[in-house]
Amino acid sequence: MFLARPFQTTKSVRVLTSRYRAKSSDLRFSGTTKEIRQAVPEVAGEALGGYVGGMCPDLLEPAISSWHRGPARSYAAGGGIVAIRKGLEAFAAVCRENAEKCKAIDMIQSGSVFVPAIPDPLSLLLSPVFELLWRLMAGFVSGFAAGYVSHLALDGIIGKRSIPILTNGF
Secondary structure: OOOOOOOOOOHHHHHHHHHOOOOHHHHOOOOOHHHHHHHHHHHHHHHHHHHHHHHHHHHHOOOOOOOOOOHHHOHHHHHHHHHOHHHHHHHHHHHHHHHHHHHOOOEEEEOOEEEEOOOOHHHHHHHHHHHHHHHHHHHHHHHHHHHHHHHHHHHHHOOOOOOOOOOOOO
16 A cells, blocks of 8 residues: 655646646636626526526426326426427527627618618617517526426435326326
8 A cells, every 4th residue: 555755746646736726817707898798698597597497397287295296297398398408509599699689780771882870769778678688588498498307307306206207107
């Protein structure tokens, strides 16, 4: 058995620790203010979606007895949400694209040159609001799916009865 003296290190330990040593510069967020403005509404949407998704099985099938687990609380429901993951990611990408379109400046052709169109005051007011809503929705869909599936996972491991494959008794 090999016992190392205090402060004695082997070459492999020195290499390992030198590779994974964290610097204070690695721990800082390097994003710009623009990226933070875009990320905060999505994170808020994910939190809201996780909350609503986590409560959804209880809203669809209230817990009136220990045998309350039906189709909304089944492996099939959880598997269905996991199966449409690509569709949810595509929907979130469309939401982000629509949010970017809300920031875009309309251009009109004036002869052979394109110039910015003069926006009306209502569109100047509503454009940032719609951008915020699209970013919230982009986060909401992924948060909802995660909340719903995590509720099913907890139902499956907590208590005496697990969740059914499709419905009660099956």
